Amino acid sequence: MLSILLSSCDLFEYKSGEDSEEENPIIASVGNQSLKRSEVTFLVTEKSTEEDSINITNRYVQSWIRKQLMIKEAGSTITFDETELNRKLLDYRYALMIYEFEKAYINDHIDSIISENEIKSYYNENKSNFSLKEIIVRTNFYKLEKNNQQNKTLEKLLSSDKQENKANLKQIALNHASNYYIEDSTWVRFEDIIVNTPLAENNNKVELLRNNRTLKVDDEIYTYYFKILEYKLQDQIPPLDFVREEIAKILMNKKKVALVEQLQKDIYKRAQENNEFQIYD
Template sequence: MISSCDFFKVKSTQNEEEDRILATVANNNLLLSDIQFLLNAQLSDEDSAATVSRFVQSWVRQQLMIAEASKAINFNTPEFNQRIKEYRESLMIHEFEKNYINSQIDEAIKDQEILEYYKSHKENFTLKETIVRGNFIKLEKSSPQKNAFERAIRQKEQERLAELSLKFASNYYLEADNWIRLSELTANTPLRNEANTTQLLRSGAFIKVDGENYSYYFDILEYKLQNQVPPLEFVREEITKILLNKRVNMLREQLHKDIFTRALENKEFSIYE
């Protein structure tokens, strides 16, 4: 619709008398000045032209839909105009609240706050599936390093295990300090369809299973079963979001209260019975 050459043969200043029309639908024109926000000095002429072209096509499609909707439905009614008014006012309030909250909120959540919330709401964090801390290694069955891997796992030599995994493992997970869902750890392994994972975990920390071409090693350091309370670290991020959301709601409520109180003191409104 707009070639890179033609597109940039347009006004370079806002002092020119005429604004270029890029597209027309019915009586509505899309002007070059309407899409100035799309132009980025870091984009090449070709990329800018492509960006504008996509926007113009989208604008045309939208205007065509609006035209068809106007033919089919009468939107010039008190009810529809009221809905538009309510939406506009709601959007204004939302933007005002957002700007105020962004300027006032402290997003730093202290560890003590997180701990206190965790202790008070443990029942809300019941696990829906088993989680574990541990290591996982996928190794070719023919690998001559199998004994070295097993020895490092059984003797809890984390650095040695990391060194071996980096060099010889086909896949591995060695974030032993982090909790992870057991289903994520066993995905794409022979244990993915294991029905009795509880019994499997209770049978011992070291688990080895063989597939057709690979051996899979699981070093389970700790686990929490479904319906148990997870450790704090597993739900820390969730609690942080909850506490932050509480702060947002408190700021919003306080903003409404302050505005009403000030208006009441200054007699800025009247209520008639």
């Protein structure tokens, strides 16, 4: 029923000219269906090693065999209505043609700019549709070795909200911290900022945030400091900045849908004006 497998990249030394059996041999067969050498040459690139080429091609051949066996089994088990099958194939072909046409039209005509006013307007009108599935925070984070002499200074600076302290905190972060995060205005997932710290093991993070603005935890080597500037809990409405990218994608998709709908209307109207179709009773 079938015969393979491939053992060398010589398989892909396909010659031009007549498609003789010697130049383009069959490499696998199932019943009366055959897979020829020329049909698998696309799998191998110049960068592929001989071993990679053999493995990739063997996987493809095995996949082809399984598909042909399923087709053979289906054909021998179920009686297909050929007319209906051909109609479905034609419908799929036409749907694919329309999809490719619409995609090309969108690429040529879409206005890819989403304004800040559009984003704000959508956010304000649809706030109730956004709900956090996780805790997010605006925070500063510092990781210093426990014996670092700057720890006391850092703790003192973090206990105060004086604006002039920011420059000193930044210098400690740059010069002494093993890791840090000092983006005041950016919202991040709390789980992301505490990963690989002792806080990750805390099972009551909500109470932790509600009762503390400065968090300090230690492990054997490091001390970790978190200055919580603001937080939002699960099920609360996220701030605009956190969902800005999501909203931009939603608005872009709406533009695409509107563009296609207008295209369909324009084509219909033009055909109607030119008497390109008739509707019969």
